[in-house]
Amino acid sequence: MRVSADLLRTRVAGLDFQNPIVLAAGTAAYGRELAEVVDLTRLGGLVTKAVSPQPRAGAPAPRVAEFDGGMINAIGLANPGVDAVISEHLPWLATALPATRKLANIVGFAVHEFAEVVARLEAALGASAAGAIDGFELNVSCPNVKAGGMEFGADPAALAEVVRRTRAATQRPLFVKLSPTLPDIAGSARIAVEAGADALTLVNTLPGLVIDVGSRRSALGFGTGGVSGTALLPVGVLATWKVRRAVQVPLMGIGGVASAADALQYLVAGASLVGMGTAMLRDPRAPERVVAGLARWCAQQGVARLGDVVGTLRMPA
Numbered sequence: 001m002r003v004s005a006d007l008l009r010t011r012v013a014g015l016d017f018q019n020p021i022v023l024a025a026g027t028a029a030y031g032r033e034l035a036e037v038v039d040l041t042r043l044g045g046l047v048t049k050a051v052s053p054q055p056r057a058g059a060p061a062p063r064v065a066e067f068d069g070g071m072i073n074a075i076g077l078a079n080p081g082v083d084a085v086i087s088e089h090l091p092w093l094a095t096a097l098p099a100t101r102k103l104a105n106i107v108g109f110a111v112h113e114f115a116e117v118v119a120r121l122e123a124a125l126g127a128s129a130a131g132a133i134d135g136f137e138l139n140v141s142c143p144n145v146k147a148g149g150m151e152f153g154a155d156p157a158a159l160a161e162v163v164r165r166t167r168a169a170t171q172r173p174l175f176v177k178l179s180p181t182l183p184d185i186a187g188s189a190r191i192a193v194e195a196g197a198d199a200l201t202l203v204n205t206l207p208g209l210v211i212d213v214g215s216r217r218s219a220l221g222f223g224t225g226g227v228s229g230t231a232l233l234p235v236g237v238l239a240t241w242k243v244r245r246a247v248q249v250p251l252m253g254i255g256g257v258a259s260a261a262d263a264l265q266y267l268v269a270g271a272s273l274v275g276m277g278t279a280m281l282r283d284p285r286a287p288e289r290v291v292a293g294l295a296r297w298c299a300q301q302g303v304a305r306l307g308d309v310v311g312t313l314r315m316p317a
């Protein structure tokens with residue numbers, strides 16, 4: 001099958017993606033670690049693991065466990081910190097994947113920390129690591145430690161302030177990633193956009209608890225964790241549809257995608273990009289198969305550009 005180069009191509013927040021499939025934050029490390037098992041050059045993009053101001057050791061083992069509907073994890077946002085990311089990972093990202101868009105996932109535990117990390121990455125990108133990072137994705141599902149532990153995304157004032165300050169620190173595209181537990185995800189989306197977000201990512205993991213009944217202990221060392229994989233698919237698709245109706249900016253839909261049919265649900269609901277995490281951890285070839293499946297589906301359906309299906313959902317009146 002001959003596929004037009006433009007069939008799957010999409011432009012989001014000023015960035016060209018060769019196809020809409022993006023590896024989700026935290027599941028692709030900083031790219032290089034995965035490059036031997038996944039052909040990253042064939043994907044639309046990747047989002048790095050979280051980057052925080054200081055190194056974080058993260059949660060005790062076991063950090064992940066599987067259940068029938070997917071996976072639960074409590075990694076604790078373990079990462080080497082922004083300085084080590086700059087010295088150890090940006091040089092590789094700057095040259096290895098010219099056609100694949102790279103977003104850095106940013107995490108903070110106080111309002112000022114997000115902008116601080118972005119400013120430090122920007123300084124490196126302006127110096128030796130030009131081209132390593134095309135944009136940023138803010139993980140606002142983490143606790144605001146200085147304000148009693150409420151997550152940033154659930155506090156309108158904190159959410160607006162995090163986005164505003166980060167917006168001032170970069171001119172690159174800014175994605176804001178929201179949690180499926182937000183009581184009014186459309187309202188949070190509007191706040192993020194008004195504060196300067198160029199795009200939104202929906203959704204992060206859903207809180208959960210998996211119990212090993214034999215030992216009567218949690219399956220995770222931390223206790224509770226975040227649910228990802230199949231169980232999250234309808235949750236993420238609903239969030240995408242709700243947010244699509246509330247804001248104009250492009251969306252990245254994430255949660256439970258394992259096949260081209262799953263990815264199409266997000267596209268029809270209104271996402272321009274589709275993230276994959278858990279399915280890729282189970283089978284590193286899954287994202288490439290989804291890309292090929294999307295091209296096949298377009299050919300079968302006589303769709304000239306995959307972008308034409310974005311937001312075409314017909315809901316009951």
Ligand SMILES: Cc1cc2nc3c(=O)[nH]c(=O)nc-3n(C[C@H](O)[C@H](O)[C@H](O)COP(=O)(O)O)c2cc1C
Nearest residue numbers: 024025026050139203204228229255256276277278
């Ligand atoms: C092991 C693991 C680590 C993750 N780490 C992050 C992270 O650092 N930052 C973030 O915003 N999301 C993180 N996530 C959430 C994913 O990016 C994604 O939103 C979620 O897993 C749902 O997609 P999936 O069902 O395709 O895995 C992580 C998920 C997993 C499974």
